[in-house]
Each structure stands twice: as structure tokens, then as C-alpha cells.
Amino acid sequence: MIRILKQSLGIGVITEAAPGIEDEELERLGVEVLRHVHARLGRSLSIRQVDAGSCNGCELEIHALSNPYYDLERFGLHFVASPRHADALLITGPVSRHMETALRRTWQATPVPKIIIAAGTCACDGGEFGVSYASCGAVENVIPVDVKIPGCPPAPLDLLRGLLAALAAPRKLS
């Protein structure tokens, strides 16, 4: 236990470490996200991530949002385990044909109003995989998309920017 305390106390709170340009941007973006979240939902935004066929690169960067540098939850954004708990779906990958029905069902299970975010170049336009016998390509070929976050994969800050855009976009009450 002493070793753990020593390590934790020794490192301190890196989330608030002296900001470089990138960190300033992070704070600014995060606060803005929070403002929008409150304005629109009056509570935190619950995100259900769905990998519809990605190479897993996007998942690594989405995971990184939760590391102590970005600490996503302080902005009121958090990942939930079920689409039924979600306000937003964060979808990665070209939609593989084998995931097409699963994605539609996940979308149907998400309560209205819902924000659909396509994260990563593949989700935005099919990327390196495009449309084929095995891939439907972009997410919007399968379900309506509100916001696109390009990048292969999008870096955590790009993801945060995209979430901001999602909240700022006119909502489709689909």
C-alpha cells in the first residue's frame, strides 16, 4: 500500500499539469463540451461505442480518452455498457456486412433523441476498405449519421472536437 501511495503521490495529478498548447486546447474544448452537454441534456452525455468493423486502431484512441491526460469523465462524458443507456452512439469502422444487422439493432435499441457519431475515416467514408462484398462502407450507408470525425485513427483531441460538434449540430429527433 505504501508503494502505491508513494507512486500516486509522487506522480501527482497530471491532468492539471502545467499546460502546453495542446493541454490548453484540451481544457477549452472540454469546458465547451460540458457547456453544450448541460444546455442540451441537462446532464452528462452517455456514449455507447460500437465497433462495426474497425481494425481496432480507433478503439485504442477512444480508450485513450479515459487516460489521466484527457480524463473524459470530468467533462460529463462517459461510456456506457448498453445502447439503452446511451444518448449517443460512437461508431467506428466501415460497417462490415456481418455487423450490419447488429448495428441496426443497436441503433434501434438506443432511445430517441440520439446522436450518431461516425468516428474514424472508415466510418466516415469507408476508408481503406470501401464498399465490397464484405463491407457496407461508411456508417451513413446503414444508419443516419449526425457527425463525422475523420482520422485514421482520430487522435483523442480530434475525438473530443468531434463530440463537441455532435452537441452543437442540429439534432435530428430520429
Add this chain to the structure above:
Amino acid sequence: MNRFDWLSEFLARLEDEHLLAHSGNARLLAPAHRLVLDAEDWGNVAKVAASLGMRHAGVWADCGADHQPADSEDDGQPVGRRHQNEPAGSRPPSSIAVYACLEKEGDYVVLEARVPLERPKLPSQTPRFPGLDRLERHCHDLTGVVFTGHPDTRRWTRHQAWPADVFPLRADFPAAGHVTCQIPADADYPFTTIHGSGVYEIPVGPVHAGIIEPGHFRFHAMGEEVLRLEERLGYVHKGIEKIAVGRDPAGLARLAGRVSGDSTVAYAWAACQAMERAAGCAVPPRALWLRAIMAERERIANHLGDLGAICNDVAFTFALIQCGRLRERWQRRSRELFGHRLMMDAVIPGGVAGDLTPAAPRTLGDDQAALRKAVLPLFDIIDDHPSLDDRLVTTGRLSATDARSLGCTGYVGKASGLPFDVRRDCPYPPYDTLEVKPSAESDGDVAARVRVRMTEVLGSLDLLDVLLATLPEGAVTAPVPTAASGAVGLGLVDGWRGEILTFVRFGTDGRVARYFPRDPSWFTWPALERLILGNIVPDFPVCNKSVNGSYSGQDL
């Protein structure tokens, strides 16, 4: 020890069994030794290979319609075209080439046989090598090759996106397919069931509760104990092998870097290595060193992420936060010095995409020293913490017998007493000049896999120090000559998950005609089904994370 010490014995045993190995060009798929066989001997050769204790490294087929054997000069000596050595009439104009790769003591053989396109049958090798089960089913689903005597005739990679009687990798199958409607869920896949009083089923997936890739797990449990786990993968099948066809080398490297994003460097390297061997391209030493630096950085980043996640799965969030912090810093440096947080598209045919700045080696050296200093106390805690020991020791144990029979490599094999590592046992440059220390674990449980990963982080840091200190000067790319039509190459690279095998055949105009990447997860996914037995359902996440198979790399 000399290379291929066992090959003469293997060939003698084949001869004893009257299994004809045609000569052909043995060096065509160097460093592997190529053996051309009659299709009917396919199963019996596997029997001999298994009796010699060889490890099976995968099977694949190539339906190239006009594929002529590309036997050509080797070592400057003209070699007779292979088909002249074979009985006349055994080769119909249209055939499928089936390949299998096996390894022993760091030396590889590639078996090759031809089956006619209209009757593509040959004996299954799965009865001798159970790890091959899904690879043969994948091969059947995509090429139509029938492996007779296979113990499981169910579909694997195919769900409902194409019918059972057409095969996407055949030349007459358009890459766009024939899809006209929404693809239904593969709802009637015949899972094996267990009946009995108190036995219940838990279906999980394909959409999982966490931020992970999709796949389906079917548990049978009694009380808390798992009686059976059956995996159903193929959900992220993206037709990678099909859409690779017709790409130029740079395009294939880009695609290879997206077979499994967490292994982007290793995959791109394996694909480039195969293409460079096929085309006869000598990669400059500095580029090889830079590739190795990136590959070791990739290994460290992934192990750090997984170590944190494994601990988090047993509620030890301290390690998740600490490892996440170190990983993030590491990735930021990758972006700064290699242009990308995961170093995607940094490995290109003929070399690497960019050189380091003059100041970069010093920065990297400082980073490595800082990371070593940071992980030592952290690993100390992870290695010796009572609440972690309670959950990880004896959990999810994979016996050495199971690991060996399935052909596990990487940390899964190493934790179960199989120290094989391509970097040490079949070293490709620059690893032929480096010392990769063998792993000494054998317990096979989650704790052992954690220890292997910690040892690998430190081992990679040592390698990085040497790589930086010996980084050669010079160019970082070489022009890649246009490969001859029919030229083939084999790539063998140790990714952070284990051995990545890649086969490439070129068609006309230097375009890729066949690309097959084999992820180490093909063999560790079945290992997960075995190591979970007798464990409790709530320990599945930590067992799964300790293995961390790639869905994307397996589904292709």
C-alpha cells in the same frame, strides 16, 4: 546449432512413408524451405510433421486462375520449372495452390500442393494440428477448398453475406459481391450445446459492453463455473484478402497496416518483407533499424495498455491509470518523431516513410531511460500485490500441452513454456545482430502472461537502447523493383502478439494478386476456449484480456 538440422530427417521420414516430395525450387519462399507435394499426401505429411513435433503456422490457398509456378533463378542458378518435374497430366490448367507453413527450431517449411479448381479436395491437417481448425474452415469459406476429414464442417468466416456455394477469393467473384439487400444476422449458426440439470447458456455479443471489437461468445455454465465456451467470430470480416488484389506495393502496405490496428507496424513490416523478398529489394540498414525501433515501441505501447486493462478487470485501477499515463506519453512521442501515434503508414515498401531528425535519437534515449525508471517500481507492485495475486494466480491456466498442440506463439505461448520468438529463433535483420532474451515462464496462468508482458517491456527497452546506439547512417528507402508476374514471398515478423506470417504473390504489372496475413490470434482464440474451462464466468474478462486476441486480424 545449424539451420534445418531436422530437415533431412523429415525428408527421410516422408520417403519412408512413400510421400513424394517433388523437388521444385526449395528457396522460392526463403527463409522457408519449400516442398511440393501431391494433394493426396497432404494429411499424411501432417502426420509425419506432428510426430516430429513441428508447429503448424497456418494454411492458405491461392486461386489465381493463371497462376504459373514462379520457379525462376535462385542464387543465380537457373532452376527447371517445377511442373516439368511432375507427372504429366497431374496439372489441369485451372487449379488452386494450397500452402501450409510449419516450423521447428526456428526453421520453416512451406508445403505446397495443387488441387483442380473443379474438384478442390485434399485431406485435412486439423486431426494432427487442432489449431488449424478455423484456418481450414476460413480457407474453405473463401476459396472453396474442401478439407476432407475435417472434424467440423460448419462455416467459420462466412455468415450470411454470401451463399455457401460461391467463394469470394475465386477469380470470377467480383470484389463488390452480389449484395442487393440488408445482410441478416447469422442467427442459425449451430452452436454446440450442453444439456443437463442446472446447465445454462450465456450468449454474449457481437456488440460487447466495453470499447472492444465485436464477436460472439457462447458460454455454458453451471453455477459460476464455465463448462464450455464457444467463440463465433467473423463479424469484422472486411474482405481484406479480396480487396488486396490489384493493389500496388504501397497500397498493400497501407492495407496491411490496417489488418489489426494495434499491430500496424508489425503487419506493414511483414507485408513489406514479403513483397521485398518477392521483388528482390535490398532495404537499407537504417530503414531496418528504424522499423525495429517502431516495432519495439509498438510492443511496449500495447503491453502497457494491456497490463493496465488486465489489472483494471480485477478492480486494481491504480495500474490502469499508471500504465495509461505512460502509454499516452509514449504515443505522443511516436506522433512527434514518427508522424503518427500508432506509427501507421510509417513502414513502406523499400524502407520507412521518414527519417529521424538529428536530435531525435537523444530524445528517444531519454524517453527510454525515463520509461524504464517509471515502470520498475510499477512492475514491482503489479508483480507482488496480494489482491492481484488472489485474482490472477492460477486463473485461466493454459497447459503447455494445449499451447503446443494449438501452436500458440507470443506471450500466450511464452507464458505456457514455449519461448519461441521469431526475432530470436528465425531472426530477420536487424534482429540477427541483437540478442532477444528467451522467456522463462511456464505457469500458463493470467499472472504468467502478465509477467511475460512486463519482461517484454523491459526487454524491448534494452533492444531499443542497442538499436539507437547502433543506428546506421544512410538512406531510409530503396526503390522496389517491379516484381515479376508470379513472384512470391513470405514475410515472418514477430508482432507484439506473436508470429505474423504473410504470403504475397504478384500478378502482372507489379500488382498484388494474393495477400494472406495470418495473425497469431488464430491460435490463441482457441486457447481462450480451453483456458477458461473450470474458471468462473466473472473471471472471463480478465482471462480474455490476458490473451487479447485480435478480432480484426482473425476475421480479415
